Amino acid sequence: MSIAWKQVSPTRWQRPLTGIEDFLLATGNAPVELYNGRQQYNIFSKLKVEINVPDVESALRHAWKQLRYEQPAIAATVDGERKVYETPDEAGLQQWLSSTFIVSDVSDADSLLSTPIRQATLYYLPKISELILRAHHYVIDGMGTVMFWHCLMEALVSPNKDLTFGNEYVRLSAPLDEALGYTGPPTAKQTQDASAMLTTYAQSLPSIGLVSAIGKAPATDCHNTEHTFSRETTGSIIAACKEKQISVTSAIQAAWVLMLVKHADPSSNRSRYTTANEYNLRPYLPSPHNAPTSAVGVYYAPIPFTIELPAPYMEIAQALNSNYQSTLKDNPETVNLTGHYCHLVAAMAKSPEFKAAPVSTDGLVSSLGVIEKYLRREYGGDAVKVKDFMLGLDVVLGMSxxxxxTFYDQLRLVYSFNDGYESPEKVRHYLEDVERILCEELLGLRSS
Known part of the structure; x- marks a missing residue:
């Protein structure tokens, strides 16, 4: 079966879902019937911006249109097990613009979370000068979202007035399998290795978890609680990580694990921390799949990690650091395995056994690194200033x-959760504890 985009009518292009897209679709659709169309793990990202261009609303609408022209996958939808893109005529293009570019007079971006979306949607909130992207996770991933904002800001300050739709399909981002260079079905060894990776993960569950009402109470409101470190603390933590030869990601996740130990649900398995670490695959893909021009795509893999508990902070941090450093780097065999592995993950997520199993309550961990690596603070001189960035997920049914x-030289933590399962007060305390543990373990600062 062909994995590439294929033309099936004069205006329609489609392809099979990749494994990671299939997994995200199955996960996302799980609560739809229960919660009035709301989906698990939709992307929710916002920019605080200062825009100094004539007619800001019209300029943003054109930039959104231009982004679709340059990265048409932003308008892709799903039909069954296929991803679909329709080349629009003028009427179709205007209908898409009117339904996916929304100017809202709300003063709180979180108020948008309760409304289901049909396609990726851009909101402009002029009262608070914020832009909001809401998109299905099977359309775009976290790093892709950072790149998306960069591309949108570029379009805003460098508008292309000659957008003639009809041939934009040539710029549809490639599916992960194609980007990895797959030309056929997996070999017997690849299937065996991918199955072994998934089996190891499944056998290590359940993991330590937080107190949660998942399975005991209905979902209510989604939240993305932010915790920002001072520049001084951020600089000290980064310096300490360099001295101890561990990544900042590993250091923070190790603090997260100790926070879990402190606040663990007594009924959870407190003898083990098992998770699926999120690996951005873009650095391992050839051009153009590794570039911002392919921002609108899903190029990551959740790869298992487990460690026995209790364990001291540095042991956890060093184990995580070793895992992050060795799993894919200089390891092309595992990189090439990720696409096949994700197909098995999707099959597991759709199985009756998985659906019946208790939901993990330890929180899925994801690092975006230094945001300025892809998203600048200014565009077009003084035309656009990016004042702040946030990324989170809609949590409706399932793991937080x-x-x-890091942005503006400050570490940022975001916990995405549903207040039907966890209380906002406790979540704020969790994030404060992560910073406290980092300061104690890396800087020797003991709180009174």
Missing amino acids: AFFMY
Whole structure:
């Protein structure tokens, strides 16, 4: 079966879902019937911006249109087990613009979370000068979202007035399998190795988890709680990580694990921390799949990690660091395995056994690194200033999420959760504890 985009009518292009897209679709659709169309793990990202261009609303609408022209996958939808793109005529293009570019007078971006979306949607909130992207996770991933904002800001300050739709399909981002260079079905060894990786993960569950009402109460409101470190603390933590030869990601996740130990649900398995670490695959893909021009795609893999508990902080940090450093780097065999592995993950997520199993309550961990690596603070001189960035997920039914990244020289932590399962007060305390543990373990600063 062909994995590439294929033309099936004069205006329609389609291809099979990749394994990671299939997994995200199955996960996302799980709560739809229960919660009025709301989906698990939709991307929710916002920029605080200062825009100094004539007619800001019209300029943003054109930039959104231009981004679709340059990266048409932003308008892709799903039909069954296929991803679909329709080349629009003028009427179709205007209908898409009117339904996916929304100017709202709300003063709180979180108020948008309760409304289901049909396609990736861009909101402009002029009262608070924020831009919001809401998109299905099977359309775009976390690093892709950072790149998306860069591409949108570029389009805003460098508008292309000659957008003639009809041939934009040539710029549809390639599916992960194609980007990895797959030309046929997996070999017997690849199937065996991918199955062994998934089996190891499944046999290590359940993991230590937080107190949660998942399975005991209905979902209510989604939240993305942010915790920002001072520049001084951020600089000290980064310096300490360099001295101890561990990545900042490993250091923060190790603090996360100790926070889990402190606040663990007594009924959870407190003897083990097992998770699926999120690996951005873009650095391992050839051009153009590794570039911002392919921002609108899903190029990551959740690869298992486990460690027995209790364990001291540095042991956990060093184990995580070793895992992050060795799993894919200089390891092309595992990189090439990720696409096949993700197909098995999708099959597991759709199995009756998985659906019946208790939901993990430890939070899915994801690092975006230094945001300025892809998203600048200014565009077009003084035309656009990016004042702040946030990325989170809609959590409706299932595991919460924990993001970490640095922007404006400050570490940012974001915990995405649902207040039907966890209380906002406790979540704020969790994030404060992560910073406290980092300061104690890396800087020797003991709180009174």
